[in-house]
Amino acid sequence: MIIEDPTDPAEIGYDDERILMIGDWWQKPHSQLENETLSSVGFDWKGDSILTNGKGLFQGACSSPGHSLEVVTVDRNRRYRFRIINTGTLHQLAFRIAQHRMHIVEVEGQLVEPLEVDYLELSPGQRYSVLVTTDQSPGDYWMNSVPRYLPMDNVTGPSILRYVGGVETLEAFDLPVASSLPSFPLEKNNWVTAQLTSKFSARRPMPSQPDLTLVFEIGSSINNVSFAPPAPGELPLLEYAYQRRLPANQASRWIDLGNNTVVDIVLQAIVNDVGICDSHPWHMHGHGFWELGSGSGKFEDGLAETPAAPVFRDTSVLYAYVDPEEQGRLVEGTPCGWRHIRMLTNNPGLWALHCHMTVHVMKGLAVAFGHAGGLIRSVGSGLSAGTFGCCNHTTHEQSAVTDRQGRISVSRILRTYLLHHPTS
Template sequence: MQSLVWATGLLSLFHSASGAAVISSRGDETVPITLDIVNAQLAPDGFTRSTIVANGTYPGPPILVTKGQTLVVTVNNQLTDSSMRRSTSLDFDGIFIDADDTFNEGTPFVTTCPIGPNASYTYTLPLGEQTGTFWYHSQLSVQYVDGLRGAIVIYDPEDPHAELYDVDDESTIIQVGDWWQNSTLPMLAGYEATGIVPVSDSGTFNGVGRYNGGPEVPWPVVNVVQGKRYRFRIINQSARNVFTMSIDNHNLTIIETDGVSTVPHTVDLVEVLAGQRYSVVVAADQAVDNYWFNAPFVGGSPARNLHQNATLTRAILRYEGAPEEDPTTPLTSGPADGVALVEADLRPLIPEPAPVPDVNITLDLVVTAGKAIWNVNNVSYLPPQTPTLVKVLDGASAAGDFNITENTFILPPNATIQVDFPPNDDDEAHPFHMHGMNFWVVKSNSSDAVNTEDPIRRDVVGVGAAGTTLRFRTDKPGPWFFHCHIFWHMQAGLATVMLADPEGVRDDVHPTEEWLDLCPAYNALPAELQ
């Protein structure tokens, strides 16, 4: 393990032998990271299967950096297992991409082409003033279901919430995710044939899970010291499942939502949709003992997968001095009468009114019954062979320059766009995610209230039965992918491209030769290597 410490105002790292994470002192220096994308035989829930992972681990190594640095990530594709995709592409969820770095954004067939086997690519990402909790994952098809996911934390040496907690290091990163014991290619074929989204075998908490009938894999342990306060950075790395986080006998004070500092808001339970992140402060103010850190989930009917038992996704919050044993209390889904987070109650620490919209867009989400086909405004998104960014750099500017199935909305520069998602009857909220930027949540799916004065800003929002309204700015030219973070739905067409200022793209974006070589190399691959 590695630990992070504050010393003379700088954030430093004690390295483990594996060198799993990299962080350097505060400043504008470059931080190089190497991720080898490999197939590895792993058993997160006790069932061994071939996986696709970064540097041989699930989740992948945490990327720990500091505000103002430039992150340089070299991805080496070393995949060989033909039961899964052999190419790959990395997305850095929530990281704001500068307009002139759009080609490093990592979305296959929108801003780039995938990286083929035995090839490498280096993503350069200036982090600027951004801070908070983020994550990386494969953006190709549903590949991250096979394991390619990991945490990113951008620490702020001047964190306005620093007085609220004592510990914020690698040990306080909480990664939950859904896990399947089958590889994605056969599961995707089954989904396309039936329209039924695969139900996960288990959920994982920091890479560890259990399933009905499986071995009693040791629970992960989160260690605390009585009297200290901990900033837990919760990341839902699922491709479908919604996790509800709680800790027996402890409450949670939210101080960050998807990289945005919030007014402290105390609750007992936090529901986290796929792709969402929260920082919560937990005071270790109870008797020295072992407590359940609960992470039950929902995601399809357990009747479709008898392995699934949502109450088995959890960890032990262990106080220093407590015996190394399980808590004596029952495995529950959390406090039955606890106060649950209502997203509409969140407020940013620095309020920013949502600008008056210049353009209004309504997005209707509809599924074709019995088929794996999702539509946005009667269009099911299909990735084009030539990425959107390549087309724009070659002169594409009008709707007729794109296939209808690219579902591309061409937007003026420096405008405020309002997107309305009308209420729908689907039984699960769709976590819609914006690449490259975040948005104002003017109306949350959690409430009927409309808030234009101080709404929360985030980059993943639930779209469901109550309806959702958001606004974003087109200050950054580029084609920005906007899609459901239930990746099975995204693969079935639940996605759009928000193309801001095509002329500005041609003025600002100047790709490297390395990027220009990606598409010819990928297109030359036989289908089994793509």
């Protein structure tokens, strides 16, 4: 769901907008992938296709006639806002439009100072808005999405940008020759993340000092614990939070952060049990956070300067700062990259911080945190044992947007949004 800000066209400066949802795709049922992930078979780490708005072409046993690439139509000499969303399961993707530059203007709902780039890079769960000026000769132009940091055996995700009234030179029903598609530079940890700055940081000022700092070492688990929901027959996790109690199983426990607490979180990557340092997109429910920096090796205070206008977002990539050729031969437990973020616990409830790669969250790369237990009484019953909030890519209060049966109320969403974001 996209909530339109009526001031955005004038504030940002664009004539119209387009939405592009890009993501990886497997030619297997989800149930089969899930069963393989949790069995000795293991997860299939290489997807079969990259889709754009649900469209793509696959050459293989599962290919079907009549399918086509996505075609996005535009008028010449106009400025478009492209809302680009990685809806995938696993792969971080790079996106590029042939012969068109892009200016990043929004990151996960927050306006940023325009930053010119020739390609975009986004992980599962991340959302960017870019401005694109259609000032080229009328015709067709390739758009392309490719995997980053994790290969897919030469899989690409082509789509077509088509000027209305131009000559249609590109074929949407055939996979193009790879050499005709926009290419990309070598992978670069942290991409341009450090260059992004908030446009209206005064509207959401970042607290200057933390009250609490948490360090999560992330390899095959988090601090040697893989999260698991309470077992059948136990209380819902949300009810444990309301009662300020902890489940007996350590893997199901939540962290009480207190209300209106400024919390610094250090996401510290370490080499996992198969000698690999993974990149992870970390997503926070119910809150956003300010990005403070990232780097290689082990985090130490003072490694990076605090940005003057840090971006407030909800999904951030923990990069693997290692030589790709050494993956699989690294020493387990070795620090190999970090991400530093800051949050304010101002949205009562029980929430998750988790890796947005589905296979990783299924294996327990998640933590639950909560605060202000007395304010979540109204949703303390009628929920399943595993409930601790929805992954809805918003900063809305769970207890305020659902009734006792868990039904979503759009009016409550809007009221809660205005309550927590009066200046946005």
